[in-house]
Amino acid sequence: AELFRNAPPTAIFAIGAFVILAFSLVIREFLNPLSKIPGPWIAKYTDIYTTYQFLSGNKPRYVHSLHKKYGIMAPRISCIEFEGSTSNPVLPIGPVVRVAPHEVDIADISAVKEIHRVGGKYLKSEFYDKIGHRGGRTLFNQTDPHLHAIRRKLLSAGMARANIVHLEPDVMQRIQLTMKRMQEENDHSGVIDVFKWWTFMAADVITELSFGQSFQTTEHGLKTPLITTLQKQSFFMAVRTTFPSLLPWAQLLPLPLLKEVQAGGQRIFHRASQAIGQYKRMVDSGLNTRRTLFSNLLKSETRELTEMEIIQEACGYIAAGSDTTAITMTYLIWSVCRNQSIRDRLVTEVKGLPDGFSEESVRDLTYLNQVINEALRLHSAVPSALPRRVPPEGATLGGYYIPGGTTASTQAYTLHRDPVLFPASESFNPSRWENPTKEMKAAFMPFGGGTRACIGIHLAWMELLLATTLFFRKFPDARVSTKEGMCDEDMGVKAYLLVSPKSRRCLIEV
Ligand code: HEM
Numbered sequence: 120a121e122l123f124r125n126a127p128p129t130a131i132f133a134i135g136a137f138v139i140l141a142f143s144l145v146i147r148e149f150l151n152p153l154s155k156i157p158g159p160w161i162a163k164y165t166d167i168y169t170t171y172q173f174l175s176g177n178k179p180r181y182v183h184s185l186h187k188k189y190g191i192m193a194p195r196i197s198c199i200e201f202e203g204s205t206s207n208p209v210l211p212i213g214p215v216v217r218v219a220p221h222e223v224d225i226a227d228i229s230a231v232k233e234i235h236r237v238g239g240k241y242l243k244s245e246f247y248d249k250i251g252h253r254g255g256r257t258l259f260n261q262t263d264p265h266l267h268a269i270r271r272k273l274l275s276a277g278m279a280r281a282n283i284v285h286l287e288p289d290v291m292q293r294i295q296l297t298m299k300r301m302q303e304e305n306d307h308s309g310v311i312d313v314f315k316w317w318t319f320m321a322a323d324v325i326t327e328l329s330f331g332q333s334f335q336t337t338e339h340g341l342k343t344p345l346i347t348t349l350q351k352q353s354f355f356m357a358v359r360t361t362f363p364s365l366l367p368w369a370q371l372l373p374l375p376l377l378k379e380v381q382a383g384g385q386r387i388f389h390r391a392s393q394a395i396g397q398y399k400r401m402v403d404s405g406l407n408t409r410r411t412l413f414s415n416l417l418k419s420e421t422r423e424l425t426e427m428e429i430i431q432e433a434c435g436y437i438a439a440g441s442d443t444t445a446i447t448m449t450y451l452i453w454s455v456c457r458n459q460s461i462r463d464r465l466v467t468e469v470k471g472l473p474d475g476f477s478e479e480s481v482r483d484l485t486y487l488n489q490v491i492n493e494a495l496r497l498h499s500a501v502p503s504a505l506p507r508r509v510p511p512e513g514a515t516l517g518g519y520y521i522p523g524g525t526t527a528s529t530q531a532y533t534l535h536r537d538p539v540l541f542p543a544s545e546s547f548n549p550s551r552w553e554n555p556t557k558e559m560k561a562a563f564m565p566f567g568g569g570t571r572a573c574i575g576i577h578l579a580w581m582e583l584l585l586a587t588t589l590f591f592r593k594f595p596d597a598r599v600s601t602k603e604g605m606c607d608e609d610m611g612v613k614a615y616l617l618v619s620p621k622s623r624r625c626l627i628e629v
Pocket residue numbers: 258259260271325435436437439440441443444447499500501505564565566567568570571572573574575576578579
């Protein structure tokens with residue numbers, strides 16, 4: 120009391136305001152239905168710690184640790200039911216955890232399936248509004264379901280399996296060139312940086328298929344600013360979505376990182392607009408009749424998207440279709456090369472193919488498919504939260520009522536590490552896919568799911584099948600190098616929306 124009597128009025132006012140604020144926060148939290156959901160205390164009041172984990176490239180691991188830690192406190196769901204089957208009645212990880220005041224993460228498979236259902240009501244959250252460079256809208260970040268459906272319909276024909284099959288020769292040639300260039304690097308320096316070459320390969324495939332002409336990074340073999348941007352784009356996306364209001368001021372603020380993020384987006388946009396402009400002129404003058412992913416959209420009689428919309432879509436394809444494939448291939452090669460028995464079994468299978476094999480003939484190779492599935496499981500290129508908004512009426516997910524407007528995220532990192540479905544989940548074991556259960560298949564979501572599932576899945580699978588086969592046919596003795604200080608730590612993961620190896624390299628000796 121003595122202290123208060125002598126305190127200046129401003130201090131008393133400040134303390135009073137603080138007490139009232141703290142009290143109202145506690146009351147609000149007490150009345151909030153989300154307060155029943157287990158999670159760390161800080162997540163009830165602020166998203167600051169989760170944002171810190173996101174910007175540090177650690178959010179998927181952090182959220183997974185919450186599922187493990189708070190699993191014990193969660194109400195038990197009697198079972199996860201799928202048609203005709205019942206799984207283990209005890210969930211070993213928490214089905215729902217709170218990660219921020221208005222965000223929960225869901226690992227209960229039935230709830231995940233409901234969220235990512237075709238035609239479902241869980242729309243992409245406002246997180247996606249902030250992804251595009253200068254507010255650009257693409258299929259990937261469109262949050263309006265009606266506009267998304269129109270755009271998806273337009274782009275689906277190009278990405279359909281029937282069309283992708285026609286593009287196989289281009290993909291095959293590009294991968295063959297990548298093998299040749301890898302061999303040259305090995306002859307020259309004794310090691311191959313496969314992360315670099317897969318990034319070149321994937322960037323060239325998607326640009327060639329989009330514009331009828333690749334950026335030719337495989338030919339030049341140089342890490343151009345564009346390639347560096349692609350390798351850093353996941354981090355750039357994290358910055359863009361965390362500080363959206365600062366970005367328009369990037370040129371005026373003394374923050375080099377913001378300038379770099381803006382310049383990166385600008386670089387991809389500039390290259391895409393040049394390439395689309397050139398391709399369109401050739402199509403208009405009848406000089407280029409090569410089939411591409413955008414052929415139909417560029418024909419003058421059926422022009423349904425403006426040139427600007429096609430450029431933005433092409434930027435989206437470059438961003439979504441290059442790093443994802445390159446990362447998957449890099450971790451696949453690294454994982455296989457670390458285990459001689461896995462490598463030898465795969466080599467035996469692919470060596471048996473005749474020269475001049477096609478994708479058709481590798482599509483059903485048993486062990487090859489198991490290896491790819493396991494790489495997509497353990498080293499998902501998109502392991503992180505795919506945030507969706509709970510519909511206005513609210514929903515019961517994983518045994519909890521979640522009010523409308525809450526962000527319900529799901530992350531492949533946790534789904535792919537369910538210890539019941541994937542025992543010894545941290546080990547790379549392709550044989551676990553010999554006889555996958557329905558539950559394993561349901562939990563396996565490397566390409567997302569439902570209406571917003573990856574449109575590039577057929578192209579991605581074609582690249583993964585052909586690149587893995589060609590690599591192990593050409594380099595049957597491939598092993599992880601220890602030259603230049605290469606060690607497991609280099610392959611530690613930085614995970615934003617996409618992952619990348621910490622050191623941005625993966626050295627292999629062949
Ligand atoms: C191994 C390679 C790939 C992986 C793991 C992958 C993964 C994913 C995932 C998880 C999503 C859902 C994202 C979300 O819900 O927010 C997605 C969507 C998407 N992906 Fe892929 N992707 C791959 C390759 C490709 C390729 C080659 C393309 C080619 C352009 C592509 C284009 C897209 C697009 C445009 C979307 C948005 C679809 C929509 O919202 O309708 N992806 N991808």
